[in-house]
Amino acid sequence: MRVLLINDTDKPIGELCQALTESGYEVLPLVATSRALSEAVKLQKPDIVIVDTESPSRDTLEQLALMYDAAPRPVVMFSHDADQHLISAAVGAGVTTYVVDGLAPERLAPILTVALARFAAESKLRQRLASVENELADRKVIDRAKGLLMDKRKMSEAEAYETLRNQSMKQGLKIAEIARQIIAMADLLT
Numbered sequence: 081m082r083v084l085l086i087n088d089t090d091k092p093i094g095e096l097c098q099a100l101t102e103s104g105y106e107v108l109p110l111v112a113t114s115r116a117l118s119e120a121v122k123l124q125k126p127d128i129v130i131v132d133t134e135s136p137s138r139d140t141l142e143q144l145a146l147m148y149d150a151a152p153r154p155v156v157m158f159s160h161d162a163d164q165h166l167i168s169a170a171v172g173a174g175v176t177t178y179v180v181d182g183l184a185p186e187r188l189a190p191i192l193t194v195a196l197a198r199f200a201a202e203s204k205l206r207q208r209l210a211s212v213e214n215e216l217a218d219r220k221v222i223d224r225a226k227g228l229l230m231d232k233r234k235m236s237e238a239e240a241y242e243t244l245r246n247q248s249m250k251q252g253l254k255i256a257e258i259a260r261q262i263i264a265m266a267d268l269l270t
Contacts, residue, residue, distance in 0.1 A: 099185030148174030
Protein backbone atom coordinates (compact mmCIF):
# COMPACT_ATOMS: atom_id res chain seq x y z
CA MET A 81 0.00 0.00 0.00
CA ARG A 82 1.32 3.38 -1.03
CA VAL A 83 0.76 6.21 1.46
CA LEU A 84 0.94 9.94 0.75
CA LEU A 85 1.56 12.10 3.82
CA ILE A 86 0.38 15.68 4.07
CA ASN A 87 1.87 17.57 7.00
CA ASP A 88 0.12 20.84 7.83
CA THR A 89 1.93 21.19 11.15
CA ASP A 90 5.39 22.25 12.25
CA LYS A 91 6.06 19.00 14.09
CA PRO A 92 8.33 16.36 12.55
CA ILE A 93 6.69 13.25 11.18
CA GLY A 94 9.62 10.86 11.24
CA GLU A 95 7.88 8.69 13.84
CA LEU A 96 4.83 8.42 11.59
CA CYS A 97 6.95 7.47 8.56
CA GLN A 98 8.75 4.83 10.60
CA ALA A 99 5.48 3.38 11.95
CA LEU A 100 4.04 3.19 8.43
CA THR A 101 7.15 1.53 7.06
CA GLU A 102 7.22 -0.99 9.91
CA SER A 103 3.57 -1.81 9.19
CA GLY A 104 4.45 -2.61 5.58
CA TYR A 105 3.32 0.60 3.90
CA GLU A 106 5.35 2.37 1.23
CA VAL A 107 5.62 6.04 2.23
CA LEU A 108 5.69 8.32 -0.81
CA PRO A 109 7.72 11.53 -0.86
CA LEU A 110 6.26 14.01 1.60
CA VAL A 111 3.95 16.77 0.44
CA ALA A 112 4.49 19.65 2.84
CA THR A 113 1.19 21.44 2.31
CA SER A 114 -2.27 20.57 1.10
CA ARG A 115 -1.92 22.98 -1.84
CA ALA A 116 0.20 20.38 -3.63
CA LEU A 117 -2.25 17.57 -2.87
CA SER A 118 -4.06 17.22 -6.20
CA GLU A 119 -0.84 17.24 -8.18
CA ALA A 120 0.83 14.77 -5.82
CA VAL A 121 -2.11 12.36 -6.02
CA LYS A 122 -2.12 12.61 -9.81
CA LEU A 123 1.62 11.94 -10.08
CA GLN A 124 2.22 9.46 -7.26
CA LYS A 125 -1.11 7.56 -7.29
CA PRO A 126 -1.24 6.69 -3.57
CA ASP A 127 -3.60 4.06 -2.19
CA ILE A 128 -4.32 6.19 0.89
CA VAL A 129 -3.70 9.80 1.97
CA ILE A 130 -2.86 10.77 5.55
CA VAL A 131 -3.25 14.39 6.63
CA ASP A 132 -1.62 15.50 9.88
CA THR A 133 -2.91 18.90 10.95
CA GLU A 134 -3.59 20.96 14.04
CA SER A 135 -6.92 22.03 12.55
CA PRO A 136 -7.90 21.58 8.91
CA SER A 137 -8.02 24.88 7.06
CA ARG A 138 -10.57 25.81 4.46
CA ASP A 139 -7.84 25.47 1.81
CA THR A 140 -7.02 21.94 2.97
CA LEU A 141 -10.69 20.93 2.84
CA GLU A 142 -11.10 22.48 -0.62
CA GLN A 143 -8.05 20.60 -1.90
CA LEU A 144 -9.37 17.35 -0.42
CA ALA A 145 -12.75 17.91 -2.09
CA LEU A 146 -11.06 18.56 -5.45
CA MET A 147 -8.96 15.43 -5.03
CA TYR A 148 -12.04 13.41 -4.06
CA ASP A 149 -13.89 14.54 -7.20
CA ALA A 150 -10.94 13.89 -9.54
CA ALA A 151 -9.32 10.81 -7.99
CA PRO A 152 -11.06 9.50 -4.88
CA ARG A 153 -8.78 7.96 -2.26
CA PRO A 154 -9.29 7.01 1.36
CA VAL A 155 -8.19 9.94 3.52
CA VAL A 156 -7.25 9.70 7.18
CA MET A 157 -7.01 13.03 8.98
CA PHE A 158 -5.26 13.37 12.34
CA SER A 159 -6.21 16.60 14.04
CA HIS A 160 -6.32 18.19 17.47
CA ASP A 161 -9.55 20.03 16.66
CA ALA A 162 -12.74 18.27 17.80
CA ASP A 163 -15.13 20.96 16.54
CA GLN A 164 -18.24 19.16 15.21
CA HIS A 165 -18.73 21.58 12.31
CA LEU A 166 -15.13 21.11 11.23
CA ILE A 167 -15.43 17.33 11.43
CA SER A 168 -18.60 17.46 9.31
CA ALA A 169 -16.86 19.72 6.78
CA ALA A 170 -13.90 17.32 6.64
CA VAL A 171 -16.12 14.30 6.06
CA GLY A 172 -18.03 16.30 3.43
CA ALA A 173 -14.73 17.03 1.68
CA GLY A 174 -13.97 13.32 1.42
CA VAL A 175 -12.17 12.50 4.66
CA THR A 176 -12.82 8.83 5.38
CA THR A 177 -11.57 8.79 8.97
CA TYR A 178 -11.10 11.81 11.25
CA VAL A 179 -9.00 11.08 14.34
CA VAL A 180 -8.88 13.60 17.19
CA ASP A 181 -6.13 13.89 19.81
CA GLY A 182 -3.11 13.13 17.80
CA LEU A 183 -1.41 10.26 16.22
CA ALA A 184 -0.20 7.23 18.15
CA PRO A 185 1.96 4.95 15.98
CA GLU A 186 0.61 1.80 17.64
CA ARG A 187 -2.96 2.77 16.63
CA LEU A 188 -2.02 3.53 13.04
CA ALA A 189 -2.47 0.11 11.42
CA PRO A 190 -6.04 -0.49 12.70
CA ILE A 191 -7.05 3.07 11.81
CA LEU A 192 -5.81 2.62 8.24
CA THR A 193 -7.52 -0.78 7.98
CA VAL A 194 -10.84 0.77 9.01
CA ALA A 195 -10.36 3.71 6.62
CA LEU A 196 -9.65 1.38 3.70
CA ALA A 197 -12.66 -0.83 4.51
CA ARG A 198 -14.97 2.16 4.90
CA PHE A 199 -13.74 3.69 1.65
CA ALA A 200 -14.31 0.38 -0.19
CA ALA A 201 -17.85 0.17 1.19
CA GLU A 202 -18.58 3.77 0.20
CA SER A 203 -17.17 3.12 -3.28
CA LYS A 204 -19.56 0.20 -3.74
CA LEU A 205 -22.46 2.40 -2.62
CA ARG A 206 -21.42 5.17 -5.03
CA GLN A 207 -21.20 2.66 -7.90
CA ARG A 208 -24.59 1.20 -7.04
CA LEU A 209 -26.12 4.67 -6.83
CA ALA A 210 -24.67 5.59 -10.23
CA SER A 211 -26.04 2.37 -11.69
CA VAL A 212 -29.52 3.01 -10.26
CA GLU A 213 -29.45 6.61 -11.51
CA ASN A 214 -28.52 5.38 -15.01
CA GLU A 215 -31.30 2.79 -14.93
CA LEU A 216 -33.79 5.48 -13.89
CA ALA A 217 -32.61 7.82 -16.66
CA ASP A 218 -32.93 4.97 -19.18
CA ARG A 219 -36.41 4.15 -17.89
CA LYS A 220 -37.48 7.80 -18.35
CA VAL A 221 -36.11 7.85 -21.91
CA ILE A 222 -37.89 4.59 -22.76
CA ASP A 223 -41.15 5.89 -21.30
CA ARG A 224 -40.85 9.11 -23.29
CA ALA A 225 -40.16 7.18 -26.52
CA LYS A 226 -43.11 4.88 -25.82
CA GLY A 227 -45.25 7.96 -25.31
CA LEU A 228 -44.14 9.36 -28.67
CA LEU A 229 -44.90 6.08 -30.43
CA MET A 230 -48.28 5.84 -28.71
CA ASP A 231 -49.13 9.42 -29.70
CA LYS A 232 -47.79 9.50 -33.27
CA ARG A 233 -48.51 5.90 -34.30
CA LYS A 234 -51.59 5.35 -32.14
CA MET A 235 -50.03 2.27 -30.51
CA SER A 236 -50.84 0.75 -27.18
CA GLU A 237 -48.13 0.88 -24.52
CA ALA A 238 -47.37 -2.82 -25.05
CA GLU A 239 -47.09 -2.32 -28.83
CA ALA A 240 -44.79 0.69 -28.37
CA TYR A 241 -42.52 -1.28 -26.05
CA GLU A 242 -42.52 -4.26 -28.43
CA THR A 243 -41.52 -1.92 -31.29
CA LEU A 244 -38.62 -0.55 -29.22
CA ARG A 245 -37.57 -4.06 -28.26
CA ASN A 246 -37.67 -5.33 -31.85
CA GLN A 247 -35.60 -2.37 -33.08
CA SER A 248 -33.16 -2.97 -30.26
CA MET A 249 -32.66 -6.58 -31.31
CA LYS A 250 -32.42 -5.68 -35.02
CA GLN A 251 -29.79 -3.00 -34.47
CA GLY A 252 -27.94 -4.73 -31.63
CA LEU A 253 -28.41 -1.75 -29.33
CA LYS A 254 -29.94 -1.31 -25.91
CA ILE A 255 -33.60 -0.33 -25.81
CA ALA A 256 -32.61 2.98 -24.17
CA GLU A 257 -30.38 3.82 -27.17
CA ILE A 258 -33.22 3.14 -29.59
CA ALA A 259 -35.46 5.31 -27.40
CA ARG A 260 -32.90 8.13 -27.54
CA GLN A 261 -32.82 7.86 -31.35
CA ILE A 262 -36.61 8.09 -31.55
CA ILE A 263 -36.65 11.11 -29.23
CA ALA A 264 -33.90 12.80 -31.25
CA MET A 265 -35.82 12.23 -34.48
CA ALA A 266 -39.06 13.52 -32.93
CA ASP A 267 -37.26 16.62 -31.66
CA LEU A 268 -35.77 17.14 -35.13
CA LEU A 269 -39.20 16.90 -36.79
CA THR A 270 -40.96 19.30 -34.44
